[in-house]
Amino acid sequence: MSSPQCFENPPNLNSDIHGAGTVQELGGLNSYVTGSSDSKLALILVSDVFGYEAPKLRKLADKVAAAGFLVVVPDLLYGDYIVDLNNPQFDRESWRKAHGKDKACEDTKPLISALKSKGVKSVGAAGFCWGGVVVVKLAISTDIQAAVILHPGLIADNEFNEVRIPIAILGAEIDHLFPPERLKQIEEMLSVKAEFESFVKLYPGVSHGWTLRYNDDDEATVKSAKEAHQDMLNWFIKHVK
Numbered sequence: 001m002s003s004p005q006c007f008e009n010p011p012n013l014n015s016d017i018h019g020a021g022t023v024q025e026l027g028g029l030n031s032y033v034t035g036s037s038d039s040k041l042a043l044i045l046v047s048d049v050f051g052y053e054a055p056k057l058r059k060l061a062d063k064v065a066a067a068g069f070l071v072v073v074p075d076l077l078y079g080d081y082i083v084d085l086n087n088p089q090f091d092r093e094s095w096r097k098a099h100g101k102d103k104a105c106e107d108t109k110p111l112i113s114a115l116k117s118k119g120v121k122s123v124g125a126a127g128f129c130w131g132g133v134v135v136v137k138l139a140i141s142t143d144i145q146a147a148v149i150l151h152p153g154l155i156a157d158n159e160f161n162e163v164r165i166p167i168a169i170l171g172a173e174i175d176h177l178f179p180p181e182r183l184k185q186i187e188e189m190l191s192v193k194a195e196f197e198s199f200v201k202l203y204p205g206v207s208h209g210w211t212l213r214y215n216d217d218d219e220a221t222v223k224s225a226k227e228a229h230q231d232m233l234n235w236f237i238k239h240v241k
Helices: 055-065 092-098 101-117 130-140 157-161 180-191 219-239
Strands: 022-026 029-034 041-046 070-074 122-129 146-152 167-174 198-207
Touching (some): 022 101, 041 055, 041 101, 041 130, 055 070, 055 219, 070 101, 101 122, 101 130, 122 130, 130 146, 130 157, 146 219, 167 180, 180 198, 198 219
Parallel strands (some): 041 070, 041 122, 122 146, 146 167, 167 198
Antiparallel strands (some): 029 070
């Protein structure tokens, strides 16, 4: 989360936030919850820096839930979203320190425990940009069964090396933070690990953040975002069961 692309085309958080789900408290976190409460399979979607209220993120949660998953979008930023980078009082470095990946990962664990206490047997997690940095930390543990990272933030080699579960990395061709050569490097690193399956895909012609912050009038990007959403869903259908 240190590239100008991380902040391009932000969602309108002042618009009406529609969705099929409801906001509930789970594991101490306010969360958007959608899908069947009786499902034994759950997915956690971890937002980018714009937070869990982003309309397109909730729309995606509803779409994934329709495949039979209980989907939870937690507010791991505790309402402290990045909404105005032009505000002279906004201190980006202080914000980053307040919302570190280690803390966010630890804050997610009570949520996972709460889901399992409700009868959930298998959990997957997907993260977008900042959220991907959080999810890779979860993938180092055995708290979840599968992970998907979409247009990753800054993730170190040692973190990828420590991953212990099936993981998919979905990257943009035009990405200053996680460029194609970096994506290729991670693909090679993961491919030698025989103990779990990995999947790495580059989406041509799109920029960092495209799966959540696409322009509705850009047909090519919308199509690519839908393709990435389906690839994410297919990964979870295969590995969260």
